[in-house]
Amino acid sequence: LAGPLSPPGQDPHGWRVPVDCVRANELCAAEPSCSSRYRTLRQCLAGRDRNTMLANKECQAALEVLQESPLYDCRCKRGMKKELQCLQIYWSIHLGLTEGEEFYEASPYEPVTSRLSDIFRLASIFSGMDPATNSKSNHCLDAAKACNLNDNCKRLRSGYISTCSKEISATEHCSRRKCHKALRQFFDRVPSEYTYRLLFCSCKDQACAERRRQTIVPSCSYEDKEKPNCLDLRNTCRTDHLCRSRLADFHTNCQASFQSLTSCPGDNYQACLGSYAGLIAGFDMTPNYVDASTTSITISPWCSCKGSGNMEEECEEFLRDFTENPCLRNAIQAFGNGTDGNLSP
């Protein structure tokens, strides 16, 4: 997905191609009027909400000038160099532009244009077989074998597995922080034809489904002593730029929509699966399969709606985007069957 850095230009549809925020920041810094306005805006946003900010003439002027600058609709790429810095610049502007807490936030990442079929093409080249034809085999085991035959995949996989299963002391069963970091490296640096096969393999028996559930070493990266409330978890996630971005990306690309056949925005399975994988080790918002059931796929972060008080409706709505999400379910099943939702990219 990572292409070369493109200057702001036009794509065939007449949209402005977004430039990444690090680059946009450099462009803005080179221009005295832009950089001073950006500084002003950041001061305006510090600890104030949108409405009080817009009441101030100077802040409004800064906002209007910046609307024309490349900073305004800059985006980031997943796994790019300086990703954190990019997200920091993005949120430094966008945090003040929201009207309080929104249920869904816009993704700071560039839209995904590749398709699942691209992955299948690659997958069938290296496995020498079409994943849809073989009905007897254990796909999750095949995925592990395929990963072990690739140096990069093998190195990063054994890296996170040993990190996540290293016992620290009798009370601390592993270092969750290090485990999440190792998992992030695996999903960001290993091509998706390997990682998706491990994560979304289709299963016909329990042993296979258990292997699939164990892919991310859930005892360290996922489970915890207590289940927090989902809204509380979301709040914690939103205090962190990376977790917030990955969650927004998941909501952008996996939000079930009635308008499409596949229930996915833009019928793009690849984008939804990518956002899901990006959310893994997005700190405590890590989702996983809740059990080793072969018939139904249920995914959830490690949280519950217990203790939501009057916000129970909102909490269940948030949780349903994981547990009962037709887009996510269709995307995972489509990957398992080796079919792509959309036939023409």
Place this chain on the structure above:
Amino acid sequence: AAFGLYFPRKEYSENVYIDQPAGTPLLRIHALRDSHGEVAHFHLCQNLIISRARSHENHWFQIRDKTGLLYLSKSMDREDFNMLSVGNWMPLSKVMLYVFLSSHPFQEKECDSATRTTVFFSLINATAPVCSSLTARQLCFTEMDLSFHIKENKPPGTFHQLQLPSVHHLCQNLSISYKLLAAEGVPFRYNENTTGVSVTQRLDREERERYELIAKCTVREGFREMQVEVPFLVNVLDEDDSPPFLPNGTDTADAIVEFNRKEGTVLATLTVYDADTTPIYPLESSRKKYTGTIITDDPWISETFRVEHIFDEIHFNPNGSQVRGTRHEYKLVLNKSISVTDHRSFQLDVLVNDTEFHGPERSVMLHFNVSILPVSIQFPNMTYQFSVNRNAERFAQIGKICIENCMKFRGVNITYKLLSPNISCYPVNILQGREDKYGSLYVNDSSVLRRPECKEIQYTIQATDKQSRKHTKTLLTIVLEGTFLKKEEDCPESCAVSKHHAECEECGGLGVLTGRCQWRQGSGKGITTNYSTCTPSIKTCPDGICDVIESKDPAVCPQDCTSGNIIGGHGKGTGNLGIKSGHGICYCFPRQNCYCEKDDIKEQLCDDVCKTVI
């Protein structure tokens, strides 16, 4: 709250098409009252929100101040559409609008009232559909779930209109009728003339907090008739209208402090129930809402104890439905470690207060009968006697020293010391781990064991409590027994180096008790904790714990203490130390690697039968 009008929904949504004529009704918004006589006024904020960063002045939408009907005041042409679609971040082009609510007519463009609801307009890039192209589902309901929330204890009122104003306006010649299907006796009524749904009485969440109805819609077109059913949900919102109460009236608990005197110890727990919900999120406000305070004017008590409050959700079952309530637990906790000499008894009262409940019974008093018993620092009434074999090596573990009840102690730091006797025979010493409650006696100087003049040695052991400086003494007798045997040549310093049963038991090594290492025969089934290995003493090594004596020298018991590489099938121990489980025989070269492997060498080349033949 100054006024309590509120919206029964958080969000509304509707489609807008290109060139719909001005005056087209779009949707109806309702408000519910907090008290009788309130009149709702609706008002739009003059900004359309296009994306996170962009908004545009609203030229197209207006709302009737009294009825809450949103309608198009100006047609949207293609140009408007294109302008509003640019930079839209949602998968579909949507614009957002806030509707505000007030109990008085709006003066000017007030955009800061806290009571607002969000309306999403999906911009459909086409002209309005003809009625015949719409499915029954589209004619009857919007895509959004019919889900509402109504506050308990509030006056009745209409909160939704089933008929879609936009469809009704567009398809005048279709007959669309609705019904609300519900079990008997639910407090909702459907008015056929207005298609409005109203709540008919004050609701009580503690009675029932969820109503699941079905909205049924029938579309008639000539002779054709189509029916659609969708769920219609009402959640009842909670307010603090129940006082705290005690389960079975239990308001007293005993809290005894004896051996466990450590800071953070939970002494006793009392439970308080409340029929109201208490949100975990946001946590801090709920903590403030329900307080537990120690009632005392004794500074020692307020320094020494604290109350910890945790709460979780439980379910009550009034008349068959399940309702959420709260269990509050108040734990009496030691705020600091208590000295072994302290001795007091008193009653400690904790006042629990439900701050948001406005009634006389907003608080309950909890009582803890606290008894702080002193504990004595003394050795059991006997003297210690250990015998040590003269062939024992350095770091051999002889025994443990422990004052009475020492293993039960928490928060009491006892240190053990040998008071050195004025003699030249001084083979043993005491070591104590950082967390250990006992002292371990071990051989410190094995050359003394070999000296014939040392036979029976008397020591005094002293145990001291760090905090109170109280101490106690007892006598320890060490009897040296056995005769000294000359050591084998070419033996390694560590038992763990030996790979075979025979060579293991021929040699000695650091930590051995009788001059010879011991062989532990494992079960030989795969990678197991019961692996075969050679050790100075089966009792202490390997036992999965790298104790204070073993950690003095890596050659004593690498099976428990190694931090180096382990080659072969194995599982590491806690904190990456030692070999927790191994495959076959595990042996180690101290300060280097350990190896676990199956032994392929057949020990017996010739059995008894074979010998007789030869």
